[in-house]
Amino acid sequence: MVKRRDSTxxxxxxxxxxPVLTMREATRLLNVxxxxxxxxxxxxxxxxxxxxxxxxxxxxxxxxDALFTEHSGHQQANLSEAR
Numbered sequence: 864m865v866k867r868r869d870s871t872x873x874x875x876x877x878x879x880x881x882p883v884l885t886m887r888e889a890t891r892l893l894n895v896x897x898x899x900x901x902x903x904x905x906x907x908x909x910x911x912x913x914x915x916x917x918x919x920x921x922x923x924x925x926x927x928d929a930l931f932t933e934h935s936g937h938q939q940a941n942l943s944e945a946r
Contacts, residue, residue: 883912883921893931903930 890897904911904920909930911920 881923883923884927886920886922889922889927892927893934895934 884892886897886900890900893900900909900922901920903909904922909922909926911922913919914921
């Protein structure tokens with residue numbers, strides 16, 4: 864489990880009490896490049912939690928699963944349009 868390094872309280876703290884994924888784990892599940900996931904995180908497509916002194920990103924499994932469902936749906940739509 865991961866704890867936030869700042870002292871704010873509320874739903875974010877509760878969200879982080881569950882297991883989170885590293886950048887590598889999330890990119891493998893989504894089958895995207897790490898730069899793509901960073902860009903999505905910066906644009907607010909998926910919520911990333913910054914941890915440690917280097918500000919490494921971590922992702923909730925539920926958020927990645929939801930993004931995967933959306934991402935795979937777009938890929939299917941693009942494939943059917945190409946035919």
